[in-house]
Amino acid sequence: MILPSQDTHGNARSGIPMPSTVKKAPPSSMRMSLSGPALRAPYIPPVGAGPSSNPRHSVYRSQNANPLLQSTSKQNYGRTPLHNSTRRGSIWTGNAVLSAPSGSQPLKDPRPIRERAYQSKMRQEIFSWLHATGYEISMQTLTNITGKDYRAMFQHLVNLIDPCYPFEPKVRFEDEFQPALRALRYPFVSQIDNKWLAAPGSMHSWPALLAVLHWLVDIGKARLQYLECDDPTLQNIERIPEEFHEPMHHQALAFEYFSEAYIAFFHGADVFTEQDKTLEARYAKKNERVLNDLEEQKEQLSQRQAELAQLQTSGAPLEKLQKTHGYLVSDRAKFHDVLQRFESRKKHLIDTIAHEKAELNMRVANLEQFKSEHNKLLDTVKAQNLTPEEVARMNNDHESLSRNLEELKHKISETQKAVMSLEVMMTNRGAAAEEALDLYTNLLSSLGLFPPLPSPYEGVDLTLQLNLATTNVSQLLIGEDIRKVIKPTLSAVAGIETDRACRSRE
Secondary structure (H helix, E strand, O other): OOOOEEOOOHHHOOOOOOOOOOOOOOOOOOOEEOOOOOOOOOOOOOOOOOOOOOOOOOOOOOOOOOHHHHHHHOOOOOOOOOOOOOOOOOOOOOHHHHOOOOOOOOOOOOOOOOOHHHHHHHHHHHHHHHHHOOOOOOHHHHHOOOHHHHHHHHHHHHHHHOOOOOOOOOOOHHHHHHHHHHHOOOOOHHHOOHHHHHOOOOOOOHHHHHHHHHHHHHHHHHHHHHHHOOOHHHOOHHHOOOOOOOHHHHHHHHHHHHHHHHHHHHOOOOOOHHHHHHHHHHHHHHOHHHHHHHHHHHHHHHHHHHHHHHHHHOOOHHHHHHHHHHHHHHHHHHHHHHHHHHHHHHHHHHHHHHHHHHHHHHHHHHHHHHHHHHHHHHHHHHOOOOOHHHHHHHHHHHHHHHHHHHHHHHHHHHHHHHHHHHHHHHHHHHHHHHHHHHHHHHHHHHHOOOOOOOOOOOOOOOOEEEOOOOOOHHHOEEEOOHHHHHHHHHHHHHHHHHHHHHHHHO
């Protein structure tokens, strides 16, 4: 059953046009609506979007934040030819509707907005909320505010509360500031002077203007918290449980049905079969458990009725009791037989225990014999005249020899490692020496210093050979002595060649 609720706003809030064939009801202050009370939900712009950069597309499912009104915001659906614009307006209809009643006393702001600590707290909360909603700003900007930055932040915070609020870039900010606050029902708007917006960071204007931003932040957080909750007044059909009894859930399903049927009606349908099936399936799912419980109760009822009929058609209970008595007498005889078997088994176990005890006594006697032999052996050891000091000394010598053996093993292991490393080093040094000798031999060949050398060095051999197989260090290089023969000869040859080159140039 769909339970409608009273709605004082009526269809004027949903923005869905009525067909011309529908008879208009006379105006009344007590109109019924399935859309539920007006709700507003928070809107988080994408990260990186600056103030007033969004095209003000509403994220609401409808202008009253009812999720069932989402279908009314679809393009080209539910619109008359006179209203082809796809842009949806703000739910704030102007100052005349939402302004405070005339004659009311202006409220005094109870917040300590002129205290430095409270101002710092407000700035931090505003800074955190702006960053959380994708508005990049620095704390320095909030400390030294300008009119342009204040307008951008104000419009961003208002758009978070109402993404469709009609800000106009060409209109002066002073003309939009107070109307926007009145539309949002800011309680202290009468204490604000538009002249302050020319220099919002001044000492006399900044506390009140900062308090406005902080109030907008609190409203935005409350709106976000409300939309993320599962309150039935949100009328979000995706959050409706399978079983429900909340009237708002009925209204949400009803409005979804009417919205989809209205779209089908504008497409020329007169019978809404698909919408009817969808709604019936949803309520069938709601009643599924109750119907299953009902079926189970019916089955239990049929079983009880069958049992009652069987009892009524069966014989007298005395016959059944007599038959049961006969069974019990038979079981009693069987039980006596079982007792006799257990008594015989008990006797056998007693005899087994006596046998085990005799064997245990025999083993105890053997243990005593072994102890006496152990004592005899101890006496024999004592007869060898070994004092406790000698035994202790022998044990100490054994321990010291064991430690020395372990140390020698460790030193041998370290020596082997050192030998291996030295062999690797020797191999590397031998390879380097061979490369140096090859380079030296190539230089001798390129300079023409292979024997025989020119006069007066005919008997000198400048070539060298490396012998890595020898164990004598003095025999590693085979050839003339490097310091006494090779170096002086090379120096003399170099002097002769230098003199020759000088004479040739002269």
